[in-house]
Amino acid sequence: MAFRNFKMVSYVVYGRGSFNQLDEILAPQRKGDAPMVFLVDHFFEGKPLIARIPVRGKDKVIFADTTYEPKTTQVDALAKSLKEEFGSISGVIGIGGGSTLDLAKAVALMITNPGSSADYQGWDLVQEAGVYKAGIPTLSGTGAEVSRTTVLTGPTRKLGMNSDFTPFDQIVLDPELTKDAPANQRFYTGMDCYIHCIESLEGTFLNEFSKSYGEKALQLCQKVFVEKTEWDEESDDQLMMASYAGGMSIAYSQVGVAHAVSYGLSYLLGTKHGIGNCIVMYHLEDYYPAGVREFKYMVEKNKIEIPQGICKGLTEDQFETMINVSIGMKPLWENALGRDWEKIMTREKLRALYNKL
Secondary structure (H helix, E strand, O other): OOOOOOOOOOEEEEOOOHHHHHHHHHHHHOOOOOOEEEEEEHHHOOOHHHHHOOOOOOOEEEEEOOOOOOEHHHHHHHHHHHHHHHOOOOEEEEEEOHHHHHHHHHHHHHOOOOOOHHHHOEEOOOOOOOOEEEEEEOOOOOOOOOOOOOEEEOOOOEEEEEOOOOOOOEEEEOHHHHOOOOHHHHHHHHHHHHHHHHHHHOOOOOOHHHHHHHHHHHHHHHHHHHHOOOOOHHHHHHHHHHHHHHHHHHHOOOOOHHHHHHHHHHHHHOOOHHHHHHHHHOOOOOOOHHHHHHHHHHHHHOOOOOOOOOOOOOOHHHHHHHHHHHHOOHHHHHHHHOOOHHHHOOHHHHHHHHHHO
16 A cells, blocks of 8 residues: 655744744745745735835735635736746745745745646646745634645636645644634634545544644634633634644545535635535534534624525526536545445435435
8 A cells, every 4th residue: 555645834933923033934035136025915915914025126016816726827827927027036935824825935936837727737747846935824723734635726627726736835833813803703714724624534534643733723713712702812823833834734634515516606606615514514414513513602602693595596507507516526525435436426415415405
């Protein structure tokens, strides 16, 4: 049997205020006067964080519109414009939530790889290392800071550029940066982490590596969303580490039913990843009974609205599109339901599940 040789993030700095070290972290990575490009979530436009970005020389700050999740067209356009403007760049620094981090990883790869990012949607298709890339999460939960994928919506599917060239070279985990996140957004993204853990811990790909990280991440999510009565600084610290550990857990196993179904929603309706997972998780009692019970308790306790009825009024063709995208996530289904998953999750069964959403 072949064991996975897992590529991890090369350098990690953690701690409150660690963002202030960014200048010295980037200094050795600068190549002559080739700029660093800072891709920043548009949420921070006009906010104090922008003044703290260590801009030098020809460096450029670009505000990434994260209204929708990253598209291959957006990645290609950004990479093309940067190459045309500068010729070469020293690196791409992503500052924001999972969408911004994924965008930064993808743009860094497309600076050096030919064609369109859509050509690399799948497993191990990227051929060349990208330029230097660093990730600085300002939301906790997606695990995008540690994953070997960058999830993109392409012309025919929503799928990641999964490769050993995808992980960041450096991440800066500063819990202070997450303190102003809107409560709803914080919950949806935190639940992405919680759902990762349930899917990983109950999946057929489970092993001691993913189990160790998954159990710790789950425990931290429960502390934040089940046990605590109010949000505090420690909550930000705990959720940031839950995100890291949750990302590590699925890196050596896989996610499952909630993610596979929510990819269809994102592709067709543009539903944000965290919200999409929550919408689907609400209806997965048949697959994760204990997890769904606890999830519903957390929704109620934290007074969060989960959208209902988002698939009402869709056409047959639209349902078919979602089913095709979802069924295409083979490793996720195999982890959730085993090797014979295609006998268990039929198109009819999946259609019935989409009907409930």
